[in-house]
Amino acid sequence: xxxxxxxxxxxxxxxxxxxxxxxxxxxxxxxxxxxxxxxxxxxxxxxxxxxxxxxxxxxxxxxxxxxxxxxxxxxxxxxxxxxxxxxxxxxxx
Numbered sequence: 001x002x003x004x005x006x007x008x009x010x011x012x013x014x015x016x017x018x019x020x021x022x023x024x025x026x027x028x029x030x031x032x033x034x035x036x037x038x039x040x041x042x043x044x045x046x047x048x049x050x051x052x053x054x055x056x057x058x059x060x061x062x063x064x065x066x067x068x069x070x071x072x073x074x075x076x077x078x079x080x081x082x083x084x085x086x087x088x089x090x091x092x093x
Contacts, residue, residue, distance in 0.1 A: 009031055032064070066084070
């Protein structure tokens with residue numbers, strides 16, 4: 001029932017595990033809002049990628065990501081839900 005989604009990427013984890021105060025009970029924000037990519041929801045599992053520069057100095061850096069989807073009809077006062085977060089390390093394959 002999603003309409004619009006967002007991929008949220010950050011170089012830090014703000015550690016916000018409870019967004020009830022802004023109408024997102026049970027949701028958290030585990031990626032700083034350094035980069036957002038919006039998309040139209042077209043299925044249950046969207047595919048996405050993050051292009052990184054070919055720079056050896058970024059190997060070993062952490063990139064945090066989480067997703068959010070606006071639902072129709074909304075299930076909370078904010079109108080969206082967030083997904084589980086991922087802590088990825090650049091160069092860790």
